[in-house]
Amino acid sequence: MAYVGQTGVVIPVPEAQPLLAAVTERFPEAVRSGVPAHLSLLYPFVQADSLDDHVITELTSIFAEQAPLPVKFAACHRRGAFVALRPEPSDGVEALASAVQRRWPDVVPYEGRYDADPHLTVAMHTTEERAAIIERELVPEWVPLSAELREAWLVEFDGQWHLRHRLTLGSS
Numbered sequence: 001m002a003y004v005g006q007t008g009v010v011i012p013v014p015e016a017q018p019l020l021a022a023v024t025e026r027f028p029e030a031v032r033s034g035v036p037a038h039l040s041l042l043y044p045f046v047q048a049d050s051l052d053d054h055v056i057t058e059l060t061s062i063f064a065e066q067a068p069l070p071v072k073f074a075a076c077h078r079r080g081a082f083v084a085l086r087p088e089p090s091d092g093v094e095a096l097a098s099a100v101q102r103r104w105p106d107v108v109p110y111e112g113r114y115d116a117d118p119h120l121t122v123a124m125h126t127t128e129e130r131a132a133i134i135e136r137e138l139v140p141e142w143v144p145l146s147a148e149l150r151e152a153w154l155v156e157f158d159g160q161w162h163l164r165h166r167l168t169l170g171s172s
Helices: 014-026 055-066 091-103 129-142
Strands: 007-012 038-042 069-073 076-077 082-085 118-124 145-149 150-158 162-166
Touching: 007 069, 007 091, 014 118, 014 145, 038 091, 038 118, 055 091, 055 150, 055 162, 069 091, 076 129, 082 129, 118 129
Parallel strands: none
Antiparallel strands: 007 038, 007 150, 069 145, 076 082, 082 118, 150 162
């Protein structure tokens, strides 16, 4: 559960938004409201009160060095009540996640509770039965899907998630 002052570095994937909308329509508890489809690179990130121009400059530099990434989401991955899609190829996204994590080594992805592989969450905090329905009935309507990842977002939680800063891929 997010708390006020928490931040994250994510890559929005608007092409997956129709899938999340379909899941929300049938199982509203399974999708976090107010959070668009995205790949998490580092969550949680540094506390909001520690964000300064130096942090933004460092992040901007990391993302400027990576050209936009064409990816495909071809398969659903389900573990219990958690449903996700992983980007293929994943090497560019993993390289960005690694670069951010190397720069802030004291920040542990998901506070060490979950797998840190980049993924797009389709459903969570639901029942295993509903997750199986999502995997079997909803995901195949939308997957495979292709996307071009062009930017990352630094997001902040202040009661709800909002965009704090856009970071353009390949802007150098």
